[in-house]
Amino acid sequence: MSRLTARGLTLAYENRVVVEDLDLAVPDGKVTVIVGPNACGKSTTLRALGRLLKPVRGAVLLDGEELAKLPTKAIARSIGLLPQTPVAPEAITVADLVARGRQPHQAWWKQWSEEDERAVTEAMARTDVAALADRSVDELSGGQRQRVWIAMALAQETDLLLLDEPTTYLDIAHQVEVLDLVRRLNRSRGRTVVLVLHDLNQAARYADHLIAMKAGRVVTQGPPAEVVTDAMVRDVFGLPAVVVPDPVTGSPLVVPGAPWEDRDSAPAGAADQIEG
Template sequence: MTTDHSLQAENLTLGYKERVVINDLDLAFPPARITAIVGANACGKSTLLRSMSRLLAPRTGHVLLDGREVHRMPAKELARTLGLLPQSPIAPEGITVADLVGRGRHPHQRMLSRWSAADDVAVAAALDATHTAELADRAVDELSGGQRQRVWIAMALAQQTDVLLLDEPTTFLDVSHQVEVLDLLTDLNRSRGTTIVMVLHDLNLAARYADHLIALADGTVHAAGDPADVLTEDCVRAVFGLDSRVIPDPTSGKPLMLPLGRHHVMPE
């Protein structure tokens, strides 16, 4: 079991050139739990994750990991505790799956140290968990979108961080692999106590797998808390501009959102 780590944003403002995306945000992520961030396109979800992993410097405010500003921490030290799977990552041309997943071990390499048996074990476990071991010798740029996504997740797992940020980890995956990946992250959280923060587009998967749900709208937090309290018809309307019905999921008991369109709706 990992040690609990605190991760929070204080008075955080983020943007690109003249455009402000996140405005004066205060947010804390429950340690050793799974948090899902949802919201409409361009509401700031990916921007927030980029700043939390120090890829984007704040205009004002701070991102704090265990009380320390992540943007002041040495990169390698931060990478031993906090890992990021960004949206649409790019692999070096011609790199094999095994080599890419092995790069997840870089933060654990000391100066002049050699590849160790522990590194082999971590990479093999990550390949096995993501069902990509049979792809180990293939070039990443030869794989399908779904295969590549699973390989990137394997690299993030090989890093073995206590805090893991994932930006749309189910992108390019069919429904069975989406559930498989989210089950895998749940196993990681329950077995190691890994704090997981992920951006998801599917509201129902977010509500099912998250312990803590955050709904962003216009660069601020519209609602945050237990999925049953956040995923409501009023919240869906306010955040997405969508009328819906929210009912209990007959499988998980979590809230299940049914969108209402102009067609294929039974008359009342």
């Protein structure tokens, strides 16, 4: 089953087609990760799934209805989207920005409630930004800002959550924290999550469903153990590599070929490892 689907989707920026005739079904209740080389259309596809980009042809469907025909507020109550480069209003505090995630739940007859307060407090705690509540977002580091944006998306409390490169600007410890948070949201609350990630090993470790894109098309998709192979990495990324089991999780682990060395000074045979 899939609440969120794309049929015959063609996406473009002005006259430059980025994604063409794409069919996609996001598995309900799963963590889906989209991977692929730069400029392959993965972030563009995510923008279309969140109605930030109007299709040239085809349609995105939510519960069988075209996204383009649904009221914006209705979409915002079902789909939470964190784009790649969000922009915060000048001088806004962390608490106020996270609270904006509750706007889809507001109405003239229903103002700020205890439920809104709970959602914001919980989102800030989960992303470790509660101590920053009174700070201006402008003053924060890149990693801190990213966690605040994720908190805002979590406060929206939608069943579908779309995150475009949510680990950008984060150190390795916070990358793991964010991805573990995504996994917990999925496992404990049944959230359907779609992520765009650059790190193929992180994608293989955290995804239930992996989609590999190249040149605006889906090359392959399915469980990471079936998708991440030596041949796929070479075909999609142009990278000679071997895929071995992750020693911790058993998920596919991509080991690139040997780094370049000066053949005149390297030990015999060292530069030939994993070149095939």
